[in-house]
Amino acid sequence: MPKINLLPDNKVLNAEVGDLILDITLENNINHAHACGGEGKCTTCRVLVLEGVEHCSEPTEKEQIIKEKIHSTEEFRLACQTRIRGDMTIRRLVLNKEDIDFTNSLDGRGMGRLGETKKIAILFSDIRGFTSFSEKITPYDVVFILNRYFSRMVSIVESYGGRIDNYIGDGMLALFGLEDQPDPALSAVKSALDMCNEIDDMKPYLKTMYGESFDIGVGIHFGDVVVGDVGAGISKRLTAIGEAVNFASRVESANKQFKSRVLISEETHDQIKDVISIKDFVRTNLPGIEERVTLYEIEDVNAEVEKVRQDEFIENDYIWRKFTPVSSFDDEQQQIMKVKRDNILVFKLNDTFHAVNDRCPHALLSLKGSKINEEKETISCRWHNSDFCYKTGEVQTWINDGVMKFFAKIDSKAKEIINMEQTPMDVFKTRVIDNYVWVGMDPDY
Secondary structure, eight states: OOOEEEEEEEEEEOOTTTTTTHHHHTTTTTTOOOOOOSSOOOTTTEEEEOOOOOOOOOOHHHHHHHHHHTTOOOEETTTTOOBBBOEEEEEOOOSSSSHHHHHHHHHHHHHTTOOOOEEEEEEEEEEEEEHHHHHHHHHHHHHHHHHHHHHHHHHHHHHHHOOEEEETTTTEEEEEEEOSSOOOOOOOOHHHHHHHHHHHHHHHHHHHHHSOOEEEEEEEEEEEEEEESSSSSGGGEEESHHHHHHHHHHHHHHHHHHOOSEEHHHHHHHHHHHHHEEEEEEOOTTTTTTSSSEEEEEEEEEEOOHHHHEEEETTEEEEEEEEGGGGGTTOOOOEEETTTTTTEEEETTTTTTEEEESSSSSOOOOOOTTTTEEETTEEEOOOOOOOEETTOOOOOEEHHHHHHHHHHHHHHHHHHHHHHHOOOOEEEEEEEETEEEEEOOTOOO
């Protein structure tokens, strides 16, 4: 029966020929680290064979890959991959108090969050032109705008089951599939498209209040990462580590070169190619990647046929789209309906519903929150005080002098808004079917 002299534990362990070193140490209550669960995907169980290296089994394919990465010697072995052929003396490579304390802390707490390989979708986003934008405003405004921006983006990511992993300046890293949610690649792409729509919603506000706006770029990759807790104390958090994370960052950076907004890797494309519309694709080299890669620019996610049948129908040259339950207006009388790249403001007056384009004709700012005068049948733009008939869209009152002076103080370019030709508002039909509000519009809208 082979004997294992184990250092620095100073214990002699009995083993059978063919036993794995890791199995023997664990059976003898040795707190032998094995973050990947003994799957040959890490080096935390590594040992140094001081005597009897000839009694070790040949390295497995998994071990050989690890050894080549770290350029190790013959005496360096993975305990989870090495089988015992005879007597040997080995040293666990846990050599200082910090390592020993950490290893002891693993006892009884499970290995799930220490290191687990998963296939997930990684989303990187970055603001374009934010440096020049921020140089023209105060630091307080920079923080305010960033927090306003991140608040919107985080809400989108979380609505699709994603998790914010980190903020890097004005950039953001989000992970999809950490908890084994279905279709993580599709969820990431939907998030990216909604994020672009959201920044488009913010642009009129930014231009009005600060004279300039900015855009974003998003990159998505689907691949293997190691998911586990990193850090110590209260700052410890669940994160993803691996080449896939770096690759996603490089995919995002390629947006600058190709003047695109959302790029995905080929691995991501393979997961969702049947449900997306591709605007363009490119073969290119990415920094740190030897081979050329294919990146795809996303245009839209195709609606599922069955869902379209349930939520849309055409009648009398109008396409009717299902919006939301009537009861939802009890708590919020003005709501936004998203249709492709546009927003429609739907509001309730008594038991009647009305719908108008959510963008004011002056600067495309959101009308949600504007005052509605039921007696005059008007909605008053909360930004410019112009009044529109919410039934016909006709202009009732255009911007007044007081508003012009206010806007001129913010931005001299605002005078262009004041002097623009009076433009009516788009209005839409509404109806209630089975206690749901439906909105009717031109089929091309």
